[in-house]
Amino acid sequence: MADLAVSLPAGTGSIGLEASGPRGPKPRHVFSRRNIFLYGTLIVVALYYLLPLYVMVVTSLKGMPEIRLGNIFSPPLEITFEPWVKAWSSACTGLNCDGLSRGFWNSVRITVPSVILSIAIASVNGYALANWRFKGADTFFVILIVGAFIPYQVMIYPIVIILREIGLYGSLSGLVIVHSIFGMPILTLLFRNYFTSMPEELFRAARVDGAGFWGIYFRIMLPMSLPIFVVAIILQVTGIWNDFLFGVVYTRPDTYPMTVQLNNIVNSVQGVKEYNVNMAATILTGLVPLVVYFVSGKLFVRGIAAGAVKG
Amino acid sequence: MSKSERPNQLFRNLNAKVASIPMVLTALVIFVGGSAWTVLYSFTNSKLLPRLNFVGLDQYYRLWSTPRWLVSIENLLVYGVLSLVFSLVIGFILAALLDQKIRFEDTFRTIFLYPFALSFIVTGLVWQWLLNPEFGIQGVVRGLGWESFSFDPLYNSDIVIYGILIAALWQGTGLIMCLMLAGLRGIDEDIWKAARVDGIPTLKTYLFIIIPMMRPVFITALVIIAAGIVKVYDLVVAQTSGGPGIASEVPAKYVYDYMFFAQNLGQGFAASTMMLLSVVVVIVPWAYLEFGGKKRG
Numbered sequence: 001m002a003d004l005a006v007s008l009p010a011g012t013g014s015i016g017l018e019a020s021g022p023r024g025p026k027p028r029h030v031f032s033r034r035n036i037f038l039y040g041t042l043i044v045v046a047l048y049y050l051l052p053l054y055v056m057v058v059t060s061l062k063g064m065p066e067i068r069l070g071n072i073f074s075p076p077l078e079i080t081f082e083p084w085v086k087a088w089s090s091a092c093t094g095l096n097c098d099g100l101s102r103g104f105w106n107s108v109r110i111t112v113p114s115v116i117l118s119i120a121i122a123s124v125n126g127y128a129l130a131n132w133r134f135k136g137a138d139t140f141f142v143i144l145i146v147g148a149f150i151p152y153q154v155m156i157y158p159i160v161i162i163l164r165e166i167g168l169y170g171s172l173s174g175l176v177i178v179h180s181i182f183g184m185p186i187l188t189l190l191f192r193n194y195f196t197s198m199p200e201e202l203f204r205a206a207r208v209d210g211a212g213f214w215g216i217y218f219r220i221m222l223p224m225s226l227p228i229f230v231v232a233i234i235l236q237v238t239g240i241w242n243d244f245l246f247g248v249v250y251t252r253p254d255t256y257p258m259t260v261q262l263n264n265i266v267n268s269v270q271g272v273k274e275y276n277v278n279m280a281a282t283i284l285t286g287l288v289p290l291v292v293y294f295v296s297g298k299l300f301v302r303g304i305a306a307g308a309v310k311g
Numbered sequence: 312m313s314k315s316e317r318p319n320q321l322f323r324n325l326n327a328k329v330a331s332i333p334m335v336l337t338a339l340v341i342f343v344g345g346s347a348w349t350v351l352y353s354f355t356n357s358k359l360l361p362r363l364n365f366v367g368l369d370q371y372y373r374l375w376s377t378p379r380w381l382v383s384i385e386n387l388l389v390y391g392v393l394s395l396v397f398s399l400v401i402g403f404i405l406a407a408l409l410d411q412k413i414r415f416e417d418t419f420r421t422i423f424l425y426p427f428a429l430s431f432i433v434t435g436l437v438w439q440w441l442l443n444p445e446f447g448i449q450g451v452v453r454g455l456g457w458e459s460f461s462f463d464p465l466y467n468s469d470i471v472i473y474g475i476l477i478a479a480l481w482q483g484t485g486l487i488m489c490l491m492l493a494g495l496r497g498i499d500e501d502i503w504k505a506a507r508v509d510g511i512p513t514l515k516t517y518l519f520i521i522i523p524m525m526r527p528v529f530i531t532a533l534v535i536i537a538a539g540i541v542k543v544y545d546l547v548v549a550q551t552s553g554g555p556g557i558a559s560e561v562p563a564k565y566v567y568d569y570m571f572f573a574q575n576l577g578q579g580f581a582a583s584t585m586m587l588l589s590v591v592v593v594i595v596p597w598a599y600l601e602f603g604g605k606k607r608g
Contacts (some may be wrong), residue, residue: 042408045420052437052481053425058438071451072441124330132327140338147342149594151541153566153583157576158345159441161361181337213326229336243428244545249571259432263549266436273439286433294421294430301424301489 003103060084060280067275080246083274087281092271093264094253096122101279102254103261107241107288109172110257114179115236119229122184126191131203141188156249170252177248183239187232192230195221195239227299234296237304238289346587353580361547371583380582381596384558390479390561391540398482398536399529402487408487409518410495420492424485431482435549438478439465444507468558475543475550475559482546483539494528495521530597537593541586562586567593 033296047058052204053070060083062076070077081124091101096102129137159178198221206216222229246258256264293300339421374380405423421464426434441447445464452460464474498521506516522529544563547553553560562582570579 038408038411038413042413042419044403046419049422049426049481050487052441055441056437066445071454072446073447073451106608121333125334128327128330134323134324134327134331137331140335143338144334147338149538149590150342150346151583151586151590153563154349154587155341155345156567156588157361157579158348159341161412174318180333181341184337186336213330237401238428242432244432244548245567245586246428249567258431259545262436266439267549267552275443276444279440280434282433282436282542286429289428289430290425293425297421299429304317 036087053227056279056283060087060223060276060283062276064217064274065277079158083276083280084284086264086274087275087277089283091265091277092279093261093268096253100258100265100284101259103256103258104284105162105259106255107170107173107258110175110247111177111237111240113173114176114183114240115233118180118183118236119232122187122232123191123222123225124217124227126188126193127195127221128213129188129192130195130198131221132213141192144185152182152245156245159247170255171251172255175255175257176248178250179236179243182246183236186235190228194225198224204263216234218242230296231299231303232296234292234300237292238300238303241288271281315582328608341576349580350584350587353577353584355580356579357576357578359574361574366577369532370577371585372576374581374585377578379557379560380562380565382557383562383565386559386561387540389472390476391537391542393473393476394479394540395481395533395536396495397476398484398487399532401480401484402532403491403522405484405493406491407491420489423488426482427485429482431545432549435475435480435546438474438481442474466555466557471551471559474552475546478550479543479546485535487536490528490532490535491525494525497528498524501584530600534593540556541590543592 009051023243059072060069060076061079061081062070063078063080063082066077072283087099088101088104090097128134129141159181163174163177168177202220202224203216206220211219242259243257243261244263247260251257251260262281265281297305314559352361352363353370355362355364356368356369357364364430409419413419442463444450444466449460449462452462464477470528492605500523501585502520506520510591511520542563544567545560547559551559553564562585566579566583566586569575569582573579
């Protein structure tokens with residue numbers, strides 16, 4: 001059992017791109033046939049990956065008449081920001097017509113406490129597992145990791161009952177708890193592996209100096225492991241912001257997170273479809289994780305490689 | 312590995328135990344307790360509220376005779392097999408291309424990976440728009456003069472699952488590429504040199520030397536993709552809402568709809584238990600391969 005816990009990171013944790021330089025034969029001439037093929041393929045694939053983003057932006061800047069006449073790939077003849085304004089402040093879901101801004105603020109109010117709570121729990125827990133092991137701790141840890149593979153659908157209803165019993169069903173706090181629970185396996189794994197890899201002498205020395213459980217955590221472990229905290233924050237912010245299932249199950253229409261509200265706006269059956277407003281709303285929802293992605297760069301890769309286990 | 316002394320009494324190391332309470336509760340109450348609860352109630356005829364009125368395997372008989380569930384399973388199989396194959400193949404090829412000492416490697420990698428930062432809802436809605444028959448790709452090609460061109464997966468029940476597959480691959484292959492690239496970087500340069508000295512062509516080196524050496528990476532990727540396949544839900548909701556008709560339904564959506572809309576909890580529990588079973592079928596052989604056989608370093 002302990003073996004499983006110890007060797008899991010070998011499969012997942014070894015993924016980092018900073019291992020060493022590129023491999024393979026050296027390029028010879030700039031315009032060799034090989035280079036043309038190589039870069040040609042990569043550029044074509046890159047264009048394919050960029051196409052949806054381009055179409056999203058272009059569509060959101062056009063007026064509806066232009067969308068009906070032109071094709072989706074052509075750049076806007078007349079740039080208008082009206083769809084963005086409408087998506088943010090007056091797009092309708094059902095009877096509510098106050099736009100995506102409500103969903104945005106709900107998502108902020110869900111994401112911020114969830115990220116803080118889940119990381120606080122998991123980092124202390126990972127620290128206890130790495131440095132203060134007690135009998136049976138590894139058993140629970142293995143259950144936790146294996147549990148990460150259970151489909152959420154199996155557990156959503158029991159959680160509905162628990163939340164209803166403690167009076168948090170439908171509230172934002174309930175959803176925060178749910179996110180903390182389901183973030184726990186991967187975050188605990190992340191922190192446990194990181195703390196285990198820290199030099200043991202540090203811990204020993206602090207013990208000799210009389211520092212206790214919390215003293216060592218706050219004065220030594222926390223300041224020395226800021227990079228892993230950043231990775232955890234990236235992982236949780238994107239994961240929780242992008243969540244749909246928990247949002248739709250555990251909140252009410254007025255507390256819906258942004259993804260749920262976006263889906264309701266775009267896929268609503270009433271009214272004329274305003275594709276430009278829909279695309280503006282879609283970009284707005286994708287903006288937070290995209291900014292996190294482009295700002296964080298390589299740390300994001302580390303984060304998702306660790307979080308990929310979550311599936 | 313153990314860094315601390317092992318205490319015997321209950322109150323030794325108390326702080327660590329207190330710190331582990333959330334983990335213990337989550338593991339026991341939610342993961343073990345919740346799953347057991349759902350499996351138990353799948354044998355009852357609960358409707359609007361969960362009730363312990365056992366009816367044996369009735370819910371399962373009903374489940375497997377419901378056309379919508381059968382369509383869901385068929386979709387999941389088609390989607391699962393294809394996304395597994397295409398993710399691995401595309402992910403590996405992209406990684407191999409990026410591994411050729413090219414310039415702008417970081418730029419290309421950033422482009423291939425950015426869709427992974429987006430939610431399935433955003434992905435589904437973008438591709439719903441791109442595949443819109445009137446204005447999307449089909450409309451554009453027809454506008455160019457090819458009037459009979461037809462590409463409307465989201466409105467054709469025979470091929471709707473491929474429309475979802477396209478979006479899923481766009482979103483997810485970047486991650487697999489990253490895993491593969493990390494795996495390729497982990498292979499010793501000497502292997503390449505030896506292969507070149509022996510005059511083995513590059514393609515053959517990849518197929519018969521490098522890929523077998525990357526077995527752990529492929530297994531990790533396989534597990535990640537497989538776990539994602541079973542959970543596929545948001546993407547379908549955003550892109551097609553299960554339509555046209557029931558042509559793109561998936562098991563996760565079946566569970567949700569029966570629990571929260573059809574007020575037929577028993578069916579929802581039975582369906583989610585089947586999902587759990589399918590994960591067990593995937594995970595157990597993997598765990599056996601990874602941890603049961605020879606130990607890895």
